[in-house]
Amino acid sequence: MDPHRVVVVGYDDAELLDIACVTTTLDAVRQIDPALRYDIALATPGGGPITCTSGLVLGGQAALERIRGPIGTLVVSGGLGHNAAADDERIVGHVRRLARESERVASLCTGASVLAAAGLLDGRRATTHWRFADDLARAYPQVAVDPRPIWVQDGNVYTAAGVTSALDLALSFIEADFGADLARWVSRAMVTYLHRPGNQAQMSMFTAAPAADHDMVRKVTDHIAGGLDGDLSTEALARLARVSPRHLTRLFRAHLRQTPGRYVRKARVTSAAQLLSTTDLPVARIAARCGFASAEALRQAFAKEYGIAPSQYRSVATTAG
Incomplete structure (x- = not known):
């Protein structure tokens, strides 16, 4: 089989x-x-070395301006540059040119800015790192920026939130190219217990800092x-909180940008997702522990938040581990 x-x-x-997340994950196939492998090259302007944000220097393997198609997957990295x-x-012109010769085009993190500048995200839904989503939306209003998912597919264009979500995107490529079994083996090799679906949230609500400047809101969220x-x-x-429901709702909207009811539902679904991926508790037990009236109530809330059923989410976590 010819390499991709x-x-x-x-x-x-x-x-x-x-x-590294993309190149190392894809290289694990080989x-x-x-018998299966990806032919991977780092293309840089002029083919010279690049200095990464961390200060480490990577040597380019090919000059961006000399690359010609056909290409299986074109990936634009992100970074502070x-x-x-x-x-x-x-750079933008060559990315636009190479995209026309590629079966699949992707960006990682803030690399979405380069795709947007090339017009490749016009009229498409796309994501980027949550810290830069507002900037991308303001700079390119023709792009439907969604800061929530870890990666998004719109046609043959993929955008990922970057950093470790690049690994999840690479696993999805492997699954599409070589099947789910191989993707699971690579997942194990990468010591990642869960191949996260693209619609999983970038950031758990429990790792996002609450409004620490308002004691009452923090007391309620705790x-x-x-x-x-x-x-x-x-x-x-x-x-x-010793306030009226209306006043509490105003405080939540002001400091958390959502109602108390929405915050509670999201907290319960987030906790259920954690239990599904780390325990073998029955769905009914998880539903009760997380405050849902029934397993069916959990299923409905879970599908609304993640787009898949709890059993499907657990199946992905179990087979990937």
């Missing part, structure tokens, strides 16, 4: 982990099955996290 050709576009101040790359007409199986109605939470 992958060209990774790098530039100064690119994120090394973006590049190590598991020598993305704005300079997006403003560089040579109470929610510690008692998901209790009465977490807006009225009950308002009694805890």
Whole structure:
């Protein structure tokens, strides 16, 4: 079988982990099955070395301007140098040219800026790292920026949130190219217990800092996290905070940009996802522990948040581990 050709576009101040997650994950295919492999090259302006954000220097393997198709997968890395790359007409022009000769086009993290500058995201849904999503949306209003998923596919164009989500995107490529079994073997080789679906949220609500500058809101969110199986109605939470339900809702909207009810539902679904991927508890037990009235109520909330059923989410976690 001819190798699937992958060209990774790098530039100064690119994120090394973006590049490594994709290249190392794809190269693992060759190590598991020598009959299958990706032909991977790092293309840089002029073919010279690039200095990554971390200060480490990578040697280019090919000059971007000399690359010719056909290409299986074109990947544009992200990094703090993305704005300079997006403003560089040579880089953008060659990415636009190579995209026409590629079966699949992808960006990692802020590399979405380069794809957007090349017009490749016009009219498409795309994601990027949550810290830079607003900047991308303002700079390119013709792009439907969604900061929530870890990666998004729109036609043959893929955008990922970057950093470790680049690994998840690479695993999805392997599954599409060589099947789910090989993708699971690579997942094990990479010591990642879960091949996350693209619609999983970039950031758990429990790792996102709450409004630490408002003691009352922090008290209520701490109470929610510690008692998901209790009465977490807006009225009950308002009694805890000693304010009216209306005032509590105003505070949540001001500091967390959502209502208390929405925050509670998301907290319960997030906790359920954690239990599904790390325990063998029955779905009904997980539902009860997370405060859902029934397994069916959990299924409905889970499908609304993640787009898949709890059993499907668990199946992915189990087979990938």
